[in-house]
Amino acid sequence: MLQYQEQAGPVFRALADDNRRAILARLSEGPATVSELAEPLTISLAATVQHVQSLERVGLLTSDKEGRSRTCRLKPEGLVPIEQWISENKALWERRLDRFSDALERAAAKNVEGDSS
Amino acid sequence: MLQYQEQAGPVFRALADDNRRAILARLSEGPATVSELAEPLTISLAATVQHVQSLERVGLLTSDKEGRSRTCRLKPEGLVPIEQWISENKALWERRLDRFSDALERAAAKNVEGDSS
DNA sequence: GTAATACTGAACGGGTGACTTGACTATTGA
DNA sequence: TCAATAGTCAAGTCACCCGTTCAGTATTAC
Numbered sequence: 425m426l427q428y429q430e431q432a433g434p435v436f437r438a439l440a441d442d443n444r445r446a447i448l449a450r451l452s453e454g455p456a457t458v459s460e461l462a463e464p465l466t467i468s469l470a471a472t473v474q475h476v477q478s479l480e481r482v483g484l485l486t487s488d489k490e491g492r493s494r495t496c497r498l499k500p501e502g503l504v505p506i507e508q509w510i511s512e513n514k515a516l517w518e519r520r521l522d523r524f525s526d527a528l529e530r531a532a533a534k535n536v537e538g539d540s541s
Numbered sequence: 542m543l544q545y546q547e548q549a550g551p552v553f554r555a556l557a558d559d560n561r562r563a564i565l566a567r568l569s570e571g572p573a574t575v576s577e578l579a580e581p582l583t584i585s586l587a588a589t590v591q592h593v594q595s596l597e598r599v600g601l602l603t604s605d606k607e608g609r610s611r612t613c614r615l616k617p618e619g620l621v622p623i624e625q626w627i628s629e630n631k632a633l634w635e636r637r638l639d640r641f642s643d644a645l646e647r648a649a650a651k652n653v654e655g656d657s658s
Numbered sequence: 659g660t661a662a663t664a665c666t667g668a669a670c671g672g673g674t675g676a677c678t679t680g681a682c683t684a685t686t687g688a
Numbered sequence: 689t690c691a692a693t694a695g696t697c698a699a700g701t702c703a704c705c706c707g708t709t710c711a712g713t714a715t716t717a718c
Binding site for chain 1: 549550551553554556557558559562565566569571615617620623624626627630631633634635637
Binding site: 574575576586590610 | 664665
């Protein structure tokens with residue numbers, strides 16, 4: 425149930441690129457062909473194909489050829505690895521902050537060997 | 542409220558690296574010095590410093606010098622940009638899937654302009 | 659003071675990722 | 689059939705990222 429997290433790295437990397445996030449944003453309005461995805465971007469069609477392929481590799485979209493064009497669709501499950509990573513970590517991080525600021529906590533640890541003020 | 546999303550790219554990029562995620566994981570157990578962060582990693586101390594700096598640039602941790610060592614702490618707010626991006630997109634993506642499969646939807650769109658075969 | 663520790667900065671090298679161009683295939687429309 | 693469309697593949701370029709080493713600074717220990 426947690427092992428999806430192992431794939432978080434590649435998904436984070438895929439989402440780090442502006443054009444790829446733009447492609448996903450466009451697809452959130454509905455399926456689109458590669459040409460339609462490329463149209464608003466400032467890059468070539470070939471470059472767009474490469475982005476589509478990399479998004480497909482990490483599971484963020486699927487595509488299939490219909491005639492001479494390829495239709496792409498979002499794959500929401502692709503977000504699972506990073507959702508898990510975030511929820512897992514956020515919980516841990518905030519638990520730490522809840523029992524006082526880390527700064528105080530650390531200072532306290534130092535003063536243990538000393539004594540109280 | 543949503544403008545944090547503009548910083549999602551750099552945060553995604555920061556989280557794409559294994560060593561940087563390892564550093565954050567270590568920090569989720571409590572503050573640590575740069576040396577302590579470097580210890581379990583297979584890279585040099587200098588490389589670790591660079592990772593710490595890049596994590597600090599995107600707001601995922603803070604650090605301050607105490608004597609000759611630098612203590613690092615998590616900064617949970619750093620996750621906000623990508624949390625927003627994810628929640629925003631996940632909602633859109635699934636809304637699409639809810640009202641029928643995208644494939645059917647697309648087929649329907651085609652038949653509107655064309656008419657029946 | 660001297661030496662060890664803990665970083666910091668700069669310079670450099672290898673590898674990868676993003677993009678281009680150009681040649682090619684498959685499909686579709688006239 | 690011919691031409692345009694839509695995508696794919698293969699190089700190749702360029703920049704950036706990750707890591708290194710080495711020299712330098714500041715702090716701490718002896």
